[in-house]
Amino acid sequence: MSAPAGSPHPAASTRIPPKLGGAAVSGAAAGPGPAPHQQNGPAQNQMQVPPGYGLHPQNYNVPSGYYSQGPGKTTSLPLDSQCGGYYSGVYTIPTQNVVTPNTANQQSGAQQIYGRGPPAPHIVGSTPGYFQGAASSSSHLHTSASQPYSSFVNHYNSPAMYSANSPAVSQGFPSTCGHYAVSTVSNAAYPSVSYPSLPAGDPYGQQMFTSQNASTIRPVRENSCSGQNTAVSHPSPLPPPPSQQYHQQLSLSGYSPLSWSASGLPSTQDNLIRNHTGSLATANNNPNAVAESSSCPVMQTVQPPESSPAVSTVVSGASSARAPPTANHLVEPVASVTQQPSELLQQKGMQYGDYVNNQASSAPTPLSSTSDDEEEEEDEEAGVDSSSTTSSASPMPNSYDALEGGSYPDMLSSSASSPAPDPAPESDPAPAPVPAVPQPSKMAKPFGYGYPTLQPGYQNAAAPLSSGVQPSSPVYSGFQPYAQYPGMSQLSSSLGGLSLQSSAQPESLRPVNLTQERNILPMTPVWAPVPNLNLDLKKLNCSPDSFRCTLTNIPQSQVLLNKAKLPLGLLLHPFRDLTQLPVITSNTIVRCRSCRTYINPFVSFIDQRRWKCNLCYRVNDVPEEFMYNPLTRSYGEPHKRPEVQNSTVEFIASSDYMLRPPQPAVYLFVLDVSHNAVEAGYLTILCQSLSENLDKLPGDSRTRIGFVTFDSTIHFYNLQEGLSQPQMLIVSDIDDVFLPTPDSLLVNLYESKELIKDLLNALPNMFINTRETHSALGPALQAAFKLMSPTGGRVSVFQTQLPSLGAGLLQSREDPNQRSSTKVVQHLGPATDFYKKLALDCSGQQTAVDLFLLSSQYSDLASLACMSKYSAGCVYYYPSFHYTHNPSQAEKLQKDLKRYLTRKIGFEAVMRIRCTKGLSMHTFHGNFFVRSTDLLSLANINPDAGFAVQLSIEESLTDTSLVCFQTALLYTSSKGERRIRVHTLCLPVVSSLADVYAGVDVQAAICLLANMAVDRSVSSSLSDARDALVNAVVDSLSAYGSTVSNLQHSALIAPTSLKLFPLYVLALLKQKAFRTGTSTRLDDRVYAMCQIKCQPLVHLMKMIHPNLYRIDRLTDEGAIHVNDRVVPQPPLQKLSAEKLTREGAFLMDCGSAFYIWVGKSCDNNFIEDVLGYPNFASIPQKMAHLPELDTLSSERARSFITWLRDSRPLSPILHVVKDESPAKTEFFQHLIEDRTEAAFSYYEFLLHIQQQICK
């Protein structure tokens, strides 16, 4: 890893004399041509910036602020040198980045990456920013210096502009305005040129050249804006390149400098910085945006053509918008990672990812240092998602976010003004964020359409605030937001928060007449609303992917909450695969002494030595060790430690946290081999998949594995090393199961690998002639429990029928005639508590039981699922599985197994959720055992598990303005390390009902309601649960109606934040789990309920409300680029047959299945190009794959589907549904806005609600 990177950096470190004259040095190093530029740049900066600054070029605006504030610039420089020495050989990059840089280096020769003119600037900017900079300005300069400097100049210029602006802004606004105006102009000029080309993948540079005019213009304007900068830029020897860069920077990445600063900001909380950041950084917060911007420039200079794929201009606009989780720098990139197996990591992707990571990861990594690195490597090798620390990141992240409803865009948008889905993803996303921050990136957007629409809103909201400050703003009608924002930035951060509030609330509270609004569903995915916090907190806040609250504004008292009639709860996805996660190793983990809260970004430091817990308000001492900041290698800055800079961190627990050695990874497979199972043929798939992934099973050298098969007897397999072949031991006494040989049934994976492989080869054929139809699942599980209880681990049970022998035998309870009953649905609960008790025993022994049910008949999943439910396992259900008759299920099993076997796993975990005093949590949802009122015992934790918690407000929260929630997940990693993953979420407290409504997170609320409804339907009845769901809508809407008394009462009014509420509830009512009147098999229903209970929000939402796209006319408009592929982004259609036309083809994404519906008179071109058949009539009834055809439309369709597929852990099945085929009912039953014989249409449902309200 280190080798490539090493060369440039060490050089840099050596070259750069730490303290003074950095600029001069850098110039010299750079070489003749470029040198002047650089010098100029820095010089200019110096002009503006405090004198001490000289070394750090403008890039560091933020950092500079940082430095100035902190111990001083001088310190920073020395730091660099130190760092270099410290990490000397290994990490070339001087600063904290240690990990990330390496990865980057790995992929592409370090020099190249750094060397590219444009990238270099980015890196520079980014690294310093991210790494808080001490390190690096000088070093970066050097690195960059090796290559074209012109770019540097430009880069600097732009930053310079900002820096200039910021000071200017603070003083007088005219300057800022001018600056912005310039940028706007340039943008205007650009769009036509640069953007169109991007999608095509052409190098930006070329186009840029073509549009030299624009470029030339820019510099000039800049000059006008900030004289210094202009001077620099002109002299640059390479006029065209600079211009290009300029373009990009201005348009795309130009703003990136800002982003850098922003990134840097998190670390630097200092006030000084804030001012700048407020204005500059706001937009930039997103790591993604940064990444994009950075990558773009790089691409241009280095590999023009290639670059485009990584970042498309259009994309950049969109992606940046999406990506930018204002709050979560670190976390953000992570989300995407999960879905991506190692395969996806292509080099470009890697680069891209690296950048992202660098930016995002920044500070935290250094701490973890070496050990982490190793881990990363291991993980990557394992092919599993990258572990926490770093970054096997893939380019994908952005796209994923977008897919999953990653909420980032929202964050931006919401922060800006509208929490709602309003902004169209492609065009709008950028603009949306804009309000919060003046984003240059916006400018970059290719298609300006988003602006006009959005701006009015912004103007309204923002103008008043800024108006006082900025006189000039009115002039720039189109771009006012930008102009205004600079002003905003000046305002203190808190003020900024206020302004945001003012803009946000009107939008989210805007009353919507539901019965009048025909297209309630936005064209783009719905994102999570952003809590209404001030900018600093927003940046630090936990990613909504991991942690979401149904109300982003917490009501002050239970009374207020009751008035709002909304559910209050948290949705958690704590073990999500993260690309980027700071890992902290330290001897003492700082926690509150009374409530044991982990130190987090939202604590307050009373002074250097004491901090106040944000949950219980106790004042604690800062331990000596915590005073030292390993990132900056400075002392006395406890508030800059990574724990305090990141809301998602992972601690490596000291030995205090374990009384026994961490358990090894132990996997036991319990396989049904009765006649039924052999007939279904799953053994072949399992054994094949297992032997393929044997090496990828997470674990260390202690990993153990074992097999048990059963029919009416139980078969054990002795795999002890040294045997010539696996030995089968049969226990036929199923009433009193015993282990034939206690110690050789679970064997070390590596020592007995040959035997295991032999067994896996033999297993599928071993029982081929069996006539045994009985299944003694219960005794087999008891045996498994005995086998596992000394160590704990994971038991994977494969079952194909109703257990019919021994303990835990079940009878068929389903009456097929009742499947479509509208009245009572019985037997949703377990028939016996055998499985529950067994699960509890397992849980006590740290064993989780995962159930794969592959059955064609009723198998009483309601009872069987208990074995997983209480032992923190997971359930997979493959109805009517048969390896030949149902190939799509077989394929799904295969893919699911791959994910299942190779995904990350944590053992003997406990999760504790804490919240600010006054709040209390009661009911938990998910698979676990509740060991204490706030402690969940999880024998295993997997990255696909989600949880939900219901909250109540016990004491009034009047004396606090913020509440925090903290989830701490303590687990043993598969490498035998005890780790603690901590997420902290901070939310504001509000006192008015309107504010409560403004902050509703509809999706989270729906998911929580779904969980509650499952409980209700099991404990009470399904119809009760359905009534409760309807009542939830009726109550909340009528409660809202009574708050806005001035509106006419005849109409059904909802605030914008709740406008999707009725739709989603209707979708829930039509979901398999809760529907009545439509024939639903009991197992299907129960499985849907299981999924509701344990799926994380993003996946659950797709289950509840599928996404419908029209795919016969995919275009590249608004497309995003992922891994060299162009992924079209068709708009969402509402789920109604009225949107279907016979001339079209539609794709429905239901989470676990894709349906492609092909209309009768669908364009033959589409059928031929995409489906590979000459006409509609020749399309087969069962089609589960899209052929790989070499046509543009096929490529688009496939890349879109692949992109969707990659965004989820389990691979969905694809069904091609012809208009007239019988399978179309499957498709049509997902069109939830339509009327069915048993259920309301959306409009009818609204009328029904209205009726109920009026009652």
Added chain:
Amino acid sequence: MSLPFSWCTRSAVRIPRAEGSSWQCTELGVTTGGFLEAGLEIIAFDELRTDFKSPIDQCNPVHARERLRNIERICFLLRKLVLPEYSIHSLFCIMFLCAQEWLTLGLNVPLLFYHFWRYFHCPADSSELAYDPPVVMNADTLSYCQKEAWCKLAFYLLSFFYYLYCMIYTLVSS
């Protein structure tokens, strides 16, 4: 743990010495039983609630096992307590009815109905009455149960003194 149960039955069966105060005496004994049960419930719930805040304890897998056993044991105990308590109380109401102690009966009827409601209104599918180990650790349920237990404790305590008073009054007046 089984002590209170036997104790309360024994006290319930105790034969009154004084003729006139026989009802009161029985009641007294029974109430004492109820009183103890309620007290026991409170202790049990309290034990359920307590968890060890020490991180070392709580993340220790051995502790997990202990804790699980504990929870199961307490749930088992609670479940065992429910039926005797309810049945004794209803028996006791029947005795009041027979003795035509209308006022006392009137005081007890609400609780009787509550007990009936509680018993028959429990979750549909589980044959056991509430106190299911996986579900019991719900802050809401727990606090509700605890409050309930405290209320009952107060009720039994008051009725204990009331019966005592009645008994003495009867003894003295006879």
